[in-house]
Amino acid sequence: MFILCTxxxxxxxxxxxxxxxxxxALGDVHVVAPDREQSAQSHALTMHFPLRAKQVREGVHHVDGTPTDCVAVALGALLERKPDLVLSGINHGPNMGEDVLYSGTVAAAMEATILGIPAVAVSYAGRDATHMQSYGPLLEALLPQLATRGEFPAETLLNVNLPPIDASAVRGVQVTRLARRVYADSLTRAHDPNGREYFWIGGGNVEWSAPEGTDFHAVNEGYVSVTPLHLDLTNHALIQDVAAWNLAV
Structure with missing residues (x-):
C-alpha cells in the first residue's frame, strides 16, 4: 500500500x-505537508499565487500552501503514483462537532475523498500534546482496520479523535456522530499601540451539546472516536418540504 500523509x-x-x-505498518509512506501552521484553513485552495514545493529529504516535501494545496500538488506533481490511502494529522487539537467545517486537517482528507482516494483524518483532542507520542502503537493497530476493512465507503472519510490521555488508558473505540458546540465571547476587540482598532477571532468559552453517541461524549469518556463524514451535505429529509414552498422567480 502507498500512503500519503499530510x-x-x-x-x-x-x-x-x-x-x-x-x-x-501499512506500506510505503510519503509526506507532503504545509511549510508552516495552516490551522483553520478549511478547504481553502490557493488560486491567485504560485505554489512552491521543497524536498526536505527522501519521501518528505513541504508546500507553501494550505492542506488542500498539499494534496493537490502531491497528486498532480510530487508522487510517482496515486496513493491508496491519505492520512491527515495527527492534528494538535480536537476536530469534533462543527470543528470539521473549519479544520484544515479534515479538509485535506476531504480533498482526497473528492479525488476518489480513501482518507482518514486523525486529531488529538487536547491542547497539551504530552500524551500524543504514546499513540504510535495504538494507531499501528487501528489504521489497518480502518484502511482494509472491505471496500472503503464511497464519498466518505473517517474522522478520528484521540482522547487527551495516555494511550494505555484508552477504553476502546466508539463509532460516533458529530456533537454540537457553541462558542461564546470568541471575538476580542481591542486597540494596538498606535490606537488602531483590531479584532482577534478565537479563544472564548465553548459549550457542547454532546449526548451519548457523539464524538465529544466518546472522547470525554476516554474512547477513540471514529465518525464517518459524507461529502453530500444535502438535507434529503427536507427536499419535499422545501419543494412545497413553490418557489418561483
Missing amino acids: NDDGYLAPGLGVLSEAAK
Whole structure:
C-alpha cells in the first residue's frame, strides 16, 4: 500500500511524525505537508499565487500552501503514483462537532475523498500534546482496520479523535456522530499601540451539546472516536418540504 500523509500544523509538527511512523505498518509512506501552521484553513485552495514545493529529504516535501494545496500538488506533481490511502494529522487539537467545517486537517482528507482516494483524518483532542507520542502503537493497530476493512465507503472519510490521555488508558473505540458546540465571547476587540482598532477571532468559552453517541461524549469518556463524514451535505429529509414552498422567480 502507498500512503500519503499530510496535516495542517506543518511538516515539523510532532503529530505528523507519530502518524507517518504508524502508517509504515501499512506500506510505503510519503509526506507532503504545509511549510508552516495552516490551522483553520478549511478547504481553502490557493488560486491567485504560485505554489512552491521543497524536498526536505527522501519521501518528505513541504508546500507553501494550505492542506488542500498539499494534496493537490502531491497528486498532480510530487508522487510517482496515486496513493491508496491519505492520512491527515495527527492534528494538535480536537476536530469534533462543527470543528470539521473549519479544520484544515479534515479538509485535506476531504480533498482526497473528492479525488476518489480513501482518507482518514486523525486529531488529538487536547491542547497539551504530552500524551500524543504514546499513540504510535495504538494507531499501528487501528489504521489497518480502518484502511482494509472491505471496500472503503464511497464519498466518505473517517474522522478520528484521540482522547487527551495516555494511550494505555484508552477504553476502546466508539463509532460516533458529530456533537454540537457553541462558542461564546470568541471575538476580542481591542486597540494596538498606535490606537488602531483590531479584532482577534478565537479563544472564548465553548459549550457542547454532546449526548451519548457523539464524538465529544466518546472522547470525554476516554474512547477513540471514529465518525464517518459524507461529502453530500444535502438535507434529503427536507427536499419535499422545501419543494412545497413553490418557489418561483
